[in-house]
Amino acid sequence: MPHVLNAWYVAAWSHEVTRDPVARTICQQPVVLYRAKDGSAVALADRCAHRGYPLSAGRLVEDSIECGYHGFAFGCDGVCTRVPAQSTIPSRSKVRAYPLHEKDGWVWIWTGEAERADVTTIPDTHWMNDPAWATVTHSYLFNCRADLVHDNLLDLTHESFIHRTTVGDDYIYEHGITVEVDGTTVTVDRLMPGVEAPPLYASTMGVEGLFDRFHATEFAVPSHHTLHSGITGRGRPREEGYLIKVLNGITPIDEHTCWYYYAFCRNFGIENSAATEDLRIGLSTVLDEDAEALRLQELALQTRPKGEHDVLIAQDAGVAKARRVMSQLLAAESVAAAGPASGTSEARYAASPAAAAAAAPPAASATASVG
Amino acid sequence: MWLLVRDNAMTPAADGSVTLAACPDTADRGEDWRWRVWRGPPAATDSGGEVFVETDPDSVRATTSFVDSGPVTVSRRAGEEVVVVPLVGHHLVADSAGPWQRWLHPGDAFVLEGEESETVNLSSAPGPARVAIVRLNTLNDAPLRWVP
């Protein structure tokens, strides 16, 4: 299963990257993360150029990481700085260094062509770092492909079922959605006028009665969702309300697992540390519910016969459109040895990932299923 | 369900035409094909180019009207699908029952569908304006629902 590589993914929390090398697999690429002496974070391919031993099993010597097998050492730029017992360093002795950018508590990694890494395209996450907001964080290893998490976040009707006792309410399904596709960002917005606050937040908000509730998932394909949610007075602008920004960094590990970096930021009860603790526990229950549901879905999909596809309905418009954008990004990246795009698009459908592939120089047909 | 696809997310065909909306949206669904709305290559005229509609004649009937000056109320019947296609000028579409509103620009497409009737208000920015409103109705009993 291919991954979109020319993208920023959350590689770790800032506090996880220290002078002790840590191993992560990101888009099927083993990476070692550590901090140089000046405090800057470093990401190198986690495979020694000498004979392939994982560098993360070695140790830091000044700013270089020394392989734990035969002692080759590599600097922050991945270039070999030392070969034991000889002064000549083979010119091929280097490992890949990844562009990294640290912001608001997350370390972002660029897994594609380094010259295309543009830090201005990293999503806004300032709420995690803003004194006017209080934040609860979690990180999870999900036993499912990243695509299932994307679908899950774009389709919050599942709250009525999977999160029935936590953030779910039967009325969610009754309110229509507005889906917007703007470039490679897909947003699914739902306004639920005149309803009660969700049970998990109502006590922290200290409110009773009826409100306009809303949630809008903004998916910057392929790696990050910002969920803009909250309640506000009936007919009042959203900005006036009790606001929640849920930041979701979804980082593929391989075809069947992904990292889920989660930050729940709220602009109410921010001094209330007991509420923060309650939310931390309550939200981990919610995430456990998602993790278990998606684990089961992943297993079920692995035995699905070829040719059997999802039966998507109007309610799934955001899911479908986001899958489409993902396919287009994949197709555009898939450089073909075999020449021009082999896929054909049928003009009578709006969706034509193969057409996007054809627009990208030289490209192959998409291998991703948009089923 | 409302679906607003911006110009920058559309994929033009080789001849410059663009499928703005279709049902099903892709061949992947394996469901019966119903309709599509597309624009020809950009015209050098002030008309903003033409809008074309193609339907399965056995199941769907389409009617297209144009709005050159607003504001107007666009009502959608239950089970009907409506595609709003701005051709010239900028147009504000606003939910008549809530706060939602967006500016639509030439190249964008806005689809409204669902099993309850509803209305939106459409008004144009000053200057030349033209919007196509395509209505798609079932010739059978079941409401026409959009298929991703």
Ligand code: FES
């Ligand atoms: S109802 Fe959605 S997976 Fe079954």
Ligand SMILES: [Fe+2]
């Ligand atoms: Fe969930």
